Amino acid sequence: MAETLTTTPRAAGGRPGSAGRGGAPQRIDPRDRAQLAVAPVPLSRVAALFHPYRAQVAVVTLIIVATSVVSLAQPFLVKAVVDRALPRQDVRLLVWAVAGMLAVAAVTQLLGVVQTWMSAGVGQRVMHDLRIRVFGHLQGQSLGFFTRTRGGEVQSRLTNDVNGMQGVVTTTATSIASNVTTAVATIVAMVALSWRLSLLSLVVLPPAIWLTRRVALLRREITARQQARLADLNVQIEEGLSVSGIRLAKTLGTSRRNVERFAVTSGELVDLEMRSQLAGRWRMATMQIIFAAIPAAIYLAAGLPATSKGMTIGTLIAFTTLQAGIFRPLMGLLNVGAQWVSSMALFSRVFEYLDLRTDVPAPTDPVPLDPRDVRGEVRLEGVSYRYAGSSVDAVHDVSLVVPAGGSLALVGHTGSGKSTLAGLVARLHDPRAGRVTIDGVDLRDLEPETLAAIVGVVSQETYLVHASIRDNLLLARPDATEGQLWQALGAAQVADLVATLPDGLDTMVGSRGYRFSGGEQQRLAVARTLLRDPRVLVLDEATSALDNETERALQGALEELVRGRTTITIAHRLSTIASADEVAVLDDGQIVEVGRPAELAARSGGAFAALSTADPGPSSVPIPAPSPAPASGRCGHSVVTSSI
Template identity: 80%
Template sequence: MTATHHDAPKDPASRLPGGRGTGAGGRGAGGGPMKIDPRDRAQLEIAPVPLKRVTALFRGFGRPIGIVTAIIVATSVISMAQPFLVREVVDTAIPQQDVRLLLLAVGAMVAVAATTQILGVVQTWMSTGVGQRVMHRLRTDLFAHLQQQSLGFFTRTRAGEVQSRLTNDINGMQGVVTTTATSIASNLTTAVATSVAMVALSWRLSLLSLIVIPPAVWMTRKVALIRREVTARQQSRRADLNVQIEEGLSVSGVRLSKTLGAGRRHAERFATTSEELVDLELRSQLAGRWRMATMQVIFAAIPAMIYLIAGLPATSGGMTIGTLIAFTTLQAGVFRPLMGLLNVGAQWVSSMALFSRVFEYLDLIPDVAAPTAPVALDPERVRGEIRFENVSFRYAADAPLALDSISAVVPAGGSLALVGHTGSGKSTLASLVARLHDPSSGRVTIDGVDLRDLDPEELARIVGVVSQETYLVHASIRENLLLAAPDATEAELWQALGAAQVADLVATLPDGLDTVVGARGHRFSGGEQQRIAIARTILRNPKVLVLDEATSALDNDTERAVQKALDELVRGRTTITIAHRLSTIEDADEIAVLDHGRVLERGTHCELLALGGRYAALAGERTAYEMSAA
């Protein structure tokens, strides 16, 4: 099989702000004007979203979406009956003492209110249901797709970016589906229906509204945007203040400040930021007060103008009191939907930016892709012969070679140890066996089968990894072990713990196997965590083992206990070991000395010492270091 290499796609997370969690549609029609976020514009320039791809998400939901749209229109139209009923009560029923008409009108007013509220509940139930189902599908698709990405993707991606897109962005998209879309539809129908009703009541007063409302809307929007700008600067300065507190008052920060004599400078910087916040808070409060004052003046001025026009003989046109009341009621209600419609542009850009961020991750092509037609290889019958055939690897297209034309064979049941200084390529070479990366050229095989042709789950059953970085999930010991073998019996769990030299410890715990290990296993020491992880690998029963400096972070006594567990683990398995202490690999069938991605020497421990080359030098350095540390 000819190996091919696809350059990994540029990681979008390296170019985008992380953890924004913006949610379009979070501001209703009356929540104040929105301003288009420059970051949203930038995101859409990087990864534009075709509208048909967004609408495709709602395929299969045509009926409920149609019903929701009909409910929105019906609610807006039905609510328009309210002012006309008021006019009938004021102009006819009360002056003429028409009890029957009065009862009918009042009953109809209550019925209109009840009907619109019931329709609103149904609309919320249906739109939320559609939104939740769409988001569930998108969330699970994204999670499954990210699971297929290589380890390289997660090392390139900034911390929290993946979680932000999977949670914050998709939660924001829920707001798009259930709030923004329905808000736009509701505001539009309400504004149109209200305008029609106003014209039906009085074309003269409607003409006046056309003159008065636009400057009123403009003024309100202007004041709101000023406050938004001040608020944004406040948030930025508060963030600066929090960073200064965290950096300046933590143990490490105080130690650094005292050793550098920077205490006074830090205090002055903190005082400057705090003083800026004082000024911004004053401006924010005044902007808020101006906004409230503007709104109050507008809401008082518009009906006042209507009353003036209605009261002047030249412009009243014989208007009745009921018509005047009905019209002012409608006019007060048209202001908020108009403001909501003015926000459509910002809401649309914000919504599309959220979709863009999520789609950008969904479109990532895994640089370690699962084969479309995997080769069948029964993990129970695998012999475990590993071959590196002229393997080269680089982490990026423009990066230097981390491995350069390496060829090696590890016989079934044999052992290969990798040694060398930091950065020599040991861990990179070992990672290829577990297919955490794919070679840029050449290939790695197990029993003659290219790893790229194996199903990832089958490969995980064949190759087990024990590394320096032990990871235990925040659950019980039992649950951590069952991750490797979900069907393992109680006896098998204890047998694995015994082989890992940790059964006695677990047996002394009050909850035994049901003891919760804590976040990242913090309840246990590093050596205890390592042995639990080894027990988990034993349960997996892999034919091939990769031991990546599994004892490098442990003290001597703990290392001896863990090494005893490792000796039990490697028995009868093909093993590739990376070790910082050469004493742990003296019995390896072959030792390869790496430097800058190349194999400089290879042979047994005795052969390499006799050669007097790099391995002998490393052995001398290690012996001198251990003697000085003793």
């Protein structure tokens, strides 16, 4: 199944089953048909979701039937009052009939409360189960899935579609059951009261329902357009009033155009709202005429000698009461097809995510490995990887060994495959050929939590959650003490800055860290990773947002911190690889040169020498001779540094 899904979120108010209670009739949405054509849903799979709550569903169904049957007693009680109690002055019968009316009202309302409570409870629990399953399944997807899928679409599946599925129980299923039961029971009661008037209703009702539905569908069409324009307005608000949107408008000078575009959309909404209100008024007028015409026809038939046949006033009142109540359930039943397709489309969209194959699956039989015992030897053995949709490998047949205590720099032009290799070491992707190991253990054989404890990553795209500095740091180590937090900040050369803030560690970083500059965000991310104390540290151009002075200070801190751990760094300046034991030059996803930095720099015409000449970064920072190897028997530190 393709992972790139292109369905669009539902407009607000488009939940299935909304017409089942007498609202506007529904047409089958072509998007729902298309969704089910691509990913059909077996009814057994939907039923399995409700299997744990089958007892509650059965009780809800019984309550719906009981409510419909009990409510039908009301017209017969009215008939008894009008035909017998009042003419005969039968006080006892009158009291019992009135008490029965109150009892019927009380019982039906109480049953309705219980039905709503139970059906809503089942719907919420099923929705809760699905939300957890979908969220957990998506957490296991590879990074590639999220780069190929729009973020808003993922959120829509997890919120709008899952929330809409609650309507299958609380609205669609209950309204269908209620409408069927009410319609059947009402027709039986009408025939029992007067089969002649029932035949008349069969003649009058169909055109009345058709006319009402025709007017209502006109309003639905206008409402659909109104919702589409409202969605456009919401997008303009989100894009125009977000931090990034305001920054873009001010730097490009598009504020006036944004306002004009917003005014046009808002004006169209005004026009659609006026048309919607007018269509709604026509619908109400049509229904009121029909509600007046049908009883009038019945009264006429009851008064004519040829059709009355001795009909009593009580029978006439009871019949008109029943006849008025059958209109809405019949209208609701006309929407069953649209409600069913809409509900199944919601399940289809959610199941589509649950059926996604995980590119980076957790091992079924993981290798037990204590992160504290890891030495940090990294091996890439014939590794190849190709991104989805590409016809060529991003890296091809790459073999490297980073001994514990050694350091390797990966250098190359943009797109040469450096970040791809770093992502393979962190298992953001799995190689399509070859394998990546740490201390001889294939990464695919490690639990994700174990691997995360061994390999720490700081990428060039810093992400800070909208919380305090403390909360961002504690993501890496929830049990860290205050001293450990400040120690990590100090190592990342950002402790002095945090100390000057009025709220210190409790300072809010803002949306995506906008409270701080790019370099400050980068250092906070470094502190967060260092706090985790991983044996393997991946720095994917982690110093790209830092100035030269701050970068040198951070590199000095890292030199002390990398001892005893494996650090993989990808940097944008060649000056950052001066202390690397070895350098591997990548070009088009393959290694073209490997050696010590000083040796490669001195090699005339070599790939690394050409990069050194093109990059002004190392001009003021000479590449020294390689540092001596660590002492024997000591846990090594491996640094993989990549540069353009």
